[in-house]
Amino acid sequence: MKKKLVVLGSGFGAFSAAKELDTDKFDITIVSPRNHFLFTPLLPSTTVGTIEFRSIIEPIRNIKNTVYIQALCNRIDEINNTLYCEDPDTKRTFTLGYDILIISVGEITNSYNIEGVDKYAYFLREVADARKIRSKVIDCFENASIPGLSEDEIKCYLRFVVCGGGPTGVEFAAELHDFIDEDVRKKYPDLANRIEVILIEAGTKLLNTFDEKLSEYTLKIFKRQK
Structure with missing residues (x-):
């Protein structure tokens, strides 16, 4: 008799396990509130249209x-x-029994208890986040194009602040810069030279989990693009 194996999550670990396990x-039952696998390294590219959303997702139901089950797991009774x-x-609510349990649910974004982050900032973890950012970026350019605005009002719409010098922050800042240079400059020629992209990192270097040479190279490129 086959054992009941439940996988919690739909990220890299959960998706790979579910595909490789011997049915x-x-x-095998997969439980996750997200019904698709998301290739997160390419998520920043979708915020400006370099890559379309459908190119970086694969439905969980494609796993043969x-x-x-699209659901959240709120509690695990290990005894029963x-x-x-x-x-x-x-x-x-409902219950689900198992013989073997694989937990691969990922984590939540750490705002480091900075006041206002949850209310005013945009996180970038899911496709829905990327859609919101894409829409907001375009809205900023359109709002800055309204006649009669003061220079200070225009600059408020055209200052983009990226918090975090890790892979996601660096990649998004680079994608936004390229989008401005290649597309915005053509469609909004009067605004292009007023746009600011500011990358904030609390540490002493960018991409601090990567090789030192890559970190230095990234900083060099960013300084060149100022």
Whole structure:
């Protein structure tokens, strides 16, 4: 008799495990509020249209011989091998039993308790986040084009601040710069030279988890693009 194996999550670890596990040995169920795998390294490129959203996602239901349930897991009863889950839309709750459990649910964005971040900033973790950023960036250019604005008002619309000098922050800042240089300059010629892209990093260097040479090269390129 096949064992019931439940995978929590739909990121890199969960998606890879679900695809590689032997379905002749296990009945595999995947539980995640997100019904697709997202290739996050390319997510910043979607914010400005370099890559389209559909190119970096793959539906979980494409994994053969598995069952997918769109839900959150709120509690794990390890004694009775039971998951307490909730439909994120209807809030209906249900339980799910398992013999083997793989937990690969990822993490949440750390705002470091900085006041106002959750209210005013845009995070970049999901396709929905990228859509919001793309829409907001275009809105800023359109708003700055309204006749009668003062120079200070125009600059407020055209100052983009990216917080975090890790891979996502660096990649997004670079994509935004290229978008401004290649597209905005043609469509909004009066605004292009007023735009500021500011990258803020609390540490002493960019991409601090990568090789020192790559960090120095990235900083050199950014300084050249000022």
